[in-house]
Amino acid sequence: MANVIITGTSRGIGLELAQLFADDGHEVLALSRNDSPISKLNHKHISSFPFDITQSEDLKKMNDFVTENWESVDILINNAGKLLNKHFLDTSAQEFEQVYKVNVFGVAAVTKAILPKMTKNGHVLTISSMGGVQGSMKFPGLSAYSSSKAAVITLTELWAEEFKETGPSFNVLALGAVQTEMLEEAFPGYTARNSAFEMAEYIMEFALTGQRFYNGKLLPVSNSTP
Template structure:
């Protein structure tokens, strides 16, 4: 059984991921600013505490948890994300910084903390977006969000190269439309063909097995536009 860290677990894909891993017997550390929904599950295989990926004190709390409770981390799923949907001319520097603080800087800092606990066979999965894939269809209003998702795709490739001798493996999944609250923020009224549970099931299986076949790769997981 694996020790799994998942960010962004208060709703949607992250919540379903935590539940699925726990039900299979894996030990899960489910991190989100609001840990109420996960705590309400009361699952014995899930640990959680309120966690802001941009807060240095919370990052220290994560390191303390690992030192006290886990000898190793087998899977890290960087799922937490922040979205701003507004025209570019109305998107301020503060808007960009807010999105990048979660989607890029917070992700990078958390990954830096967790890597020393990860053996060569471990796997880091970065949840990106089709909006961050070069050459994919783009949509107005998502300049900060989609560009940040492009940044973490490149970061994934760089980390895979830097740690290719010692591990862990790094891969990015660029998701298409999934029926979540974040999708509703980006595309109000749009009905996605994929549920959060369906996508979480795919991501769980990929996190457990994908590193045997991929490292430093971007996989596009989308059946629709958006």
């Protein structure tokens, strides 16, 4: 059984992931600013506390938990994300920066904190978006979001190269549209073909086994064309 850290677990894919891993017997540290949905599960294999990916004191709490409770971390899933749908000229510098604080700087900070505690055969899996893939279809209003998701794709490739001799492995999944609360907030009325539960099932399987076949790789996970 694996020790798994998942960020962004208050709803959507992250909440489903935490439940799936825990139901399978893995030990899960589920991190999100609002930990009420996770706490209400009262699952014996899930630990949680309020966690803001952009706050250094919360990163210390995460580190302390791992040191006190686990010998090592097997899987880190960087799932937390902030989606802003707003015309570029109407997007303030503060709004643009906040998206990057969560989607890029937060991902880097969590990964940096956990890496010394990960096993050689561990797996750092970052959730990106098809909007961040070069040459993919782009949508107006997503300048901050999609460019930030492109940044973590490149970060993943760089980390895999930097740690290729010592491990762990690093991969990134670029998701297409998934029916989540975040999607509904950004695109009211849009209906995606995949549910959060379906996507979480795929992500869990890849998180557990993908490092055997991939390192430093971007895998698009989308059934739409283009």
